[in-house]
Amino acid sequence: MSEFLLVQTMNGLSFGALLFLLASGLSLIYGVMKIVNIAHGSYFMLGAYIGLSVIIRTKNFFLGAIAGAIAIGVVGLLMERIFLRRFPLQASPQMMLTLGFTLVFRDLALLIWGGDPYTLPAPVFVRGSTEILHVVFPVYRLFVIGVAAVVAICLWVFNEKTLVGAKLRAAVDDYEMAGGVGLNVPLISGCMFGLGAFLAAFGGVMGGPIFGVYPGLDLELLSLGFVVVIVGGRGSLKGSAVGSILVGLVDNFGKALVPELSYFTLFAPMAIVLAIRPTGLFGRE
Amino acid sequence: MENWNDGKMGASQTKSFLSLIFPNIPIFQYSNLPSFHYSSMLHGGSVERYDMRDLFASKVKLIGLVLAFLVLGVMPPFYTSYWVTLLTQMMIFAIVAMSLDILSGFTGLSSFGHAGYFGSAAYVVAILATRYKIGFLTCFVCGIALATAISTIFGLLVAHASGVGFLMITLALGMCLWGLAFRWVNMTGGDNGISGIPRPDIGLPISLKDPLMYYYVILFFFLVALILMAVFVRSPFGHSLKGVRESESRMKVLGYHTWLHKYLSYVVAAAFAGFAGVLWAYFNGFISPYDMDLTASIEIILMVIMGGPGTLIGPALGAGIIVFLKNFISAYTQRWLLILGTIYILTILYAPQGLMNLIKDWIKDSQKKAEMGKTG
Numbered sequence: 167m168s169e170f171l172l173v174q175t176m177n178g179l180s181f182g183a184l185l186f187l188l189a190s191g192l193s194l195i196y197g198v199m200k201i202v203n204i205a206h207g208s209y210f211m212l213g214a215y216i217g218l219s220v221i222i223r224t225k226n227f228f229l230g231a232i233a234g235a236i237a238i239g240v241v242g243l244l245m246e247r248i249f250l251r252r253f254p255l256q257a258s259p260q261m262m263l264t265l266g267f268t269l270v271f272r273d274l275a276l277l278i279w280g281g282d283p284y285t286l287p288a289p290v291f292v293r294g295s296t297e298i299l300h301v302v303f304p305v306y307r308l309f310v311i312g313v314a315a316v317v318a319i320c321l322w323v324f325n326e327k328t329l330v331g332a333k334l335r336a337a338v339d340d341y342e343m344a345g346g347v348g349l350n351v352p353l354i355s356g357c358m359f360g361l362g363a364f365l366a367a368f369g370g371v372m373g374g375p376i377f378g379v380y381p382g383l384d385l386e387l388l389s390l391g392f393v394v395v396i397v398g399g400r401g402s403l404k405g406s407a408v409g410s411i412l413v414g415l416v417d418n419f420g421k422a423l424v425p426e427l428s429y430f431t432l433f434a435p436m437a438i439v440l441a442i443r444p445t446g447l448f449g450r451e
Numbered sequence: 452m453e454n455w456n457d458g459k460m461g462a463s464q465t466k467s468f469l470s471l472i473f474p475n476i477p478i479f480q481y482s483n484l485p486s487f488h489y490s491s492m493l494h495g496g497s498v499e500r501y502d503m504r505d506l507f508a509s510k511v512k513l514i515g516l517v518l519a520f521l522v523l524g525v526m527p528p529f530y531t532s533y534w535v536t537l538l539t540q541m542m543i544f545a546i547v548a549m550s551l552d553i554l555s556g557f558t559g560l561s562s563f564g565h566a567g568y569f570g571s572a573a574y575v576v577a578i579l580a581t582r583y584k585i586g587f588l589t590c591f592v593c594g595i596a597l598a599t600a601i602s603t604i605f606g607l608l609v610a611h612a613s614g615v616g617f618l619m620i621t622l623a624l625g626m627c628l629w630g631l632a633f634r635w636v637n638m639t640g641g642d643n644g645i646s647g648i649p650r651p652d653i654g655l656p657i658s659l660k661d662p663l664m665y666y667y668v669i670l671f672f673f674l675v676a677l678i679l680m681a682v683f684v685r686s687p688f689g690h691s692l693k694g695v696r697e698s699e700s701r702m703k704v705l706g707y708h709t710w711l712h713k714y715l716s717y718v719v720a721a722a723f724a725g726f727a728g729v730l731w732a733y734f735n736g737f738i739s740p741y742d743m744d745l746t747a748s749i750e751i752i753l754m755v756i757m758g759g760p761g762t763l764i765g766p767a768l769g770a771g772i773i774v775f776l777k778n779f780i781s782a783y784t785q786r787w788l789l790i791l792g793t794i795y796i797l798t799i800l801y802a803p804q805g806l807m808n809l810i811k812d813w814i815k816d817s818q819k820k821a822e823m824g825k826t827g
Binding site: 429 | 561608611612614615616618619620622623624626627629630631633634635636637744745746749752753756786787788789791792793795796799800803
């Protein structure tokens with residue numbers, strides 16, 4: 167029993183780590199631009215696909231991860247600069263635009279990579295498995311947890327300790343005042359959007375060896391990302407970290423214990439959080 | 452709605468709830484049906500009506516109505532069965548799109564989980580009709596009842612939210628419903644869905660296996676839904692929903708219970724979505740989780756946005772266009788989503804108010820021009 171508990175906890179944590187890469191961008195974009203990016207799940211999926219193509223050609227996992235992340239980061243930046251910028255601070259049309267892009271991205275991915283599911287090969291030095299307390303555990307999952315933790319720390323340092331981070335926090339708190347004191351809020355939100363896309367695509371490649379990449383991954387991950395943001399609180403980095411771990415664990419134990427109701431088990435934490443704190447665990451207002 | 456806070460609505464709040472929804476049956480007035488005439492509602496049908504300006508608007512309305520009557524009522528016996536089936540599908544999705552319009556167009560809350568209610572009702576019909584051979588009326592009632600029941604529970608969670616929060620929560624809840632349909636294999640058949648739902652026997656001497664007869668039955672249901680929803684959104688309650696959309700805080704200050712308004716509009720929208728779901732299950736004969744996934748919800752939103760939110764008849768038009776395009780384009784190419792997405796992006800960029808509101812603007816413009824011509 168304790169073996170089961172340990173394995174599922176580790177699985178849940180590694181899934182939560184991937185969710186964090188997705189949801190932190192989603193949450194930060196919401197924080198600055200007050201929009202929910204429906205295309206965020208698409209970034210995750212496209213990142214994984216691009217990573218796959220690069221890895222197959224170069225046989226190098228990290229090149230694939232960087233290439234996928236940068237390519238999608240640029241896509242996100244362009245999307246914000248060219249399209250979303252036309253509707254500054256109008257949440258509804260911006261969101262509807264990202265919805266249109268979700269459909270386009272989904273079909274483009276189907277056109278380019280076909281409908282077959284693929285699994286990305288894990289990098290050589292983290293293949294195989296290891297034993298923790300007599301429980302066999304794949305090294306790659308531990309590696310993913312480690313990478314997400316590093317990303318989380320980097321994001322935290324960036325957000326709390328650097329000047330750019332301070333500007334970002336100012337824009338999140340009150341974009342009007344931030345603009346009034348001379349910060350270039352449109353530039354900040356554009357970069358945030360790009361960074362969010364970058365992180366999501368990076369998460370997509372990191373998740374590739376675990377659950378692969380297939381059509382439909384985009385919306386599946388998007389809904390999970392939404393649950394994380396609802397539970398953690400919109401616009402909060404800490405919230406998305408805690409929310410990801412929580413959702414990752416609940417989802418994993420749900421799938422293992424009551425496979426028939428697996429998606430429904432996510433309903434419980436969400437309902438509880440919404441009932442007690444409508445803004446999410448770390449949300450403001 | 453610029454007149455939302457005039458004295459009349461405040462006074463009507465003291466009436467009983469039912470009289471709030473059905474206060475003025477003259478709404479059925481024929482010239483009012485195709486589009487809405489707020490000013491005559493609020494100011495009690497003024498003399499303005501016989502003015503040149505309104506004459507033009509009602510002319511356009513009349514032409515639209517006659518066209519609709521010809522295309523939907525008179526002509527179908529001359530269509531091929533492909534077109535009759537397509538029209539049936541359009542009618543069913545028109546009901547869903549209109550039901551979402553109550554929520555997103557009138558109350559200002561876009562739901563990303565609306566297909567969940569459509570699907571739950573369809574599943575009820577599928578399970579009852581195939582496994583227990585239960586007749587139409589019971590299935591009909593149970594389907595709508597389940598959709599309504601789920602929405603009364605989910606509504607408690609969503610009604611406090613608005614804007615983006617509402618969207619995210621409804622999306623997640625819709626996903627929960629979809630997950631249930633997908634994973635609860637014993638009950639729902641999982642990925643394979645449930646097939647072999649027979650056409651209902653509704654006690655008429657005609658066989659509904661004939662596409663044309665089924666079409667007319669659906670047309671009847673569509674008209675019933677349209678009239679019910681039109682009455683709902685034009686009631687004082689419907690007007691206060693618009694007030695909530697325009698400014699929730701002001702409505703609160705005026706003494707309205709905005710949470711209850713949002714909650715009820717959510718439940719009513721879900722009930723009508725269930726209504727359409729029942730018809731869909733009988734029409735399609737097959738139901739799978741794909742009828743209620745996020746893509747399905749997104750398609751319904753597209754119908755509303757494209758047709759024009761807050762016009763009721765617009766989303767019905769949008770549903771017609773999208774169902775048509777979906778069938779038409781997918782006959783020629785696999786890239787249906789790509790084309791839909793592109794059309795959608797272009798709509799947001801160049802006609803964000805939607806088709807029906809475009810027509811309304813056009814009518815207003817022509818009126819202005821006509822007036823300028825008269826005075827100048």
